[in-house]
Amino acid sequence: MASSSHLNWLIVRDTNAFLLKQRNIKKPFSKERNNLTNLSSFRYSGLVHKRTVGVVPTDDNKGFTLEYKKGRCYNKPQKAAVSVTFKAGPRRALRNLKRHLVNNKYRRDLTQCALRKASAILRSQKPVKGKKEKKTAKPKAE
Numbered sequence: 578m579a580s581s582s583h584l585n586w587l588i589v590r591d592t593n594a595f596l597l598k599q600r601n602i603k604k605p606f607s608k609e610r611n612n613l614t615n616l617s618s619f620r621y622s623g624l625v626h627k628r629t630v631g632v633v634p635t636d637d638n639k640g641f642t643l644e645y646k647k648g649r650c651y652n653k654p655q656k657a658a659v660s661v662t663f664k665a666g667p668r669r670a671l672r673n674l675k676r677h678l679v680n681n682k683y684r685r686d687l688t689q690c691a692l693r694k695a696s697a698i699l700r701s702q703k704p705v706k707g708k709k710e711k712k713t714a715k716p717k718a719e
């Protein structure tokens with residue numbers, strides 16, 4: 578018998594291995610997979626939902642990978658996990674990511690968060706521009 582995601586969240590929310598609790602922080606962080614914002618909340622949890630979305634950088638740092646779980650293979654974790662790599666230019670990759678999530682009628686509440694995270698990953702992969710040295714004026718020889 579399958580339990581609901583709400584019941585699973587009530588069981589797991591305070592005691593799971595992925596929590597990062599600290600003093601003076603109201604909302605603890607979470608290191609779990611497929612959690613787009615790294616916050617420990619029901620909405621973004623990758624543990625309790627049948628369908629989850631995650632965006633991670635590729636191994637060669639030239640794009641990002643969309644990792645998601647299919648809802649119909651909930652009891653078969655090996656078949657449920659799917660990953661798609663986006664390596665085209667940044668604008669094209671973000672457009673394809675949005676199209677992929679919207680056309681497959683994936684969780685609409687996570688689409689904007691996925692785009693934000695993918696954009697941050699692509700921004701971090703840009704080469705850093707070197708600072709130009711200022712030329713100092715040579716003193717005039719008299």
